Amino acid sequence: MMDDRIPEPFHAGELRAQQLAGGGPPGAPIRSRMPEQHRQFFPLLRFLCVGVADASDWPLATLVHGAPGFVASPDPGRLRIDALPDADDPALALVTDGAAIGMLGIDLATRRRNRVNGVIARAGDGGLLVDVNESFGNCPKYIHVRQLGPVTRQAQPVETFGSELPADAAALIARCDTMFVATSSGASLHGAGLDISHRGGEAGFLRLDGNVLTVPDxxxxxxxxxxxNLLLQPRASLVMVDFGSGDILQLQGLAEVHWQVGDQARDVRAEREWTFRIARGWLRRGAFPLGENLSPSLI
Known part of the structure; x- marks a missing residue:
């Protein structure tokens, strides 16, 4: 049986990053179609992390949500999402036919996560259909265990800002232990170059100094x-959630990778770090309709 593995799955930026870091993986099961276990995983989710981009290739990270089953796989080469970004989400206008998209399915209760990168075959009527270009799993490291369930929220008007963060946004970053980052390689080896991935740590692992955020790697x-991706295209986007209040913070900015961590680094686990200079953002209060049933823990 063919496993649909892509023989040479990494583009020039990824290969360069692996070289700078001292080596890549011993193997890379990145597939052009979803294996059965991934197809069975996505329907279990209540939310999905999504990365899209505008006409100038600025990525934008967001979250879409629904009852379990709102994400499904009609066949190994496609995902159907019966949801769109909220009406006040700046990402909504970027979800269009033919657009590149990166998606991360993550179950915080079980620490499972799988990624799909592809192209939107059809958008509209409350959802979208995605043609899969790349499908692969990730390990469970640095994921905070959370049991999430539906809660009633009262969404507030979106606060849009530039490089100067509102106090509530800075406070959310200080509390954050779970973040998602969307990046783009531009035109990659296998078509769409968008990707969205997870970053986690104890509250405070993200260090904010003015409008510059430092992220340990x-x-x-x-x-x-x-x-x-950042080596090829420094424009990136972050999204993070306050699971208590339901506030969602979306940021766009310019990133720079620092391959050597100096003695001043506060996180001894960091092998390297990258900085993110905030250009603009959106604070959507009460926008996330899921809340915690148990206290979080980092495993």
Missing amino acids: YWGNRYFNTLG
């Missing part, structure tokens, strides 16, 4: 999808 699968 821990030991991982050594694919370097995110950092490889």
Whole structure:
């Protein structure tokens, strides 16, 4: 049986990042179609992390949500999402036919996560259909265990801002232990170059100094999808959630990878770090309709 593995799955930026980091992975099961276990995984989810981009290739990270089953796979080469970004989400206008898209399915209760990158075959009527270009899993490291369930929220008007963060946005970053980052390689080897991935740590692992956010990079699968994209295209986007209030913070900015961590680094686990200079953002209060049933823990 063919496993649909892509023989040479890494683009030039990822290969360069692996070289700068001292080596890539021993193997890379990145497929052009979803294996059965991934097709069975996505329908279990209540939310999905999504990365899209505008006409100038600025990525924008967001979250879409629905009851379990709102994401499904009609066949190994497609995902159907019966949801769109919220009406006040700046990402909504970017979800269009033919647009590149990166998606991360993550179950915080079980620490499972799988990624799909592809192209939107059809958008509208409350959802979208995605043609899969790349499908691969990630390890469970640095994921905070959370049991999430539906809660009633009262969404507030969106606060849009530039490089100067509102106090509530800075406070959310200080509390954050779970973040998602969308990046783009531009035109990649296998078509769409968008990707969205997870970053996690104890509250405070993200260091904010003015409008510059420093993100530690821990030991991982050594694919370097995110950092490889940033070597080719420094524009990136972050999204993070306050699981207590339901506030969603979306940021766009310019990233720079620092391959050597100096003695001043506060996080001893960091092998390297990258900085993110905030250009603009959106604070959507009460926009996330899921809340915690148990206290989080980092495993």
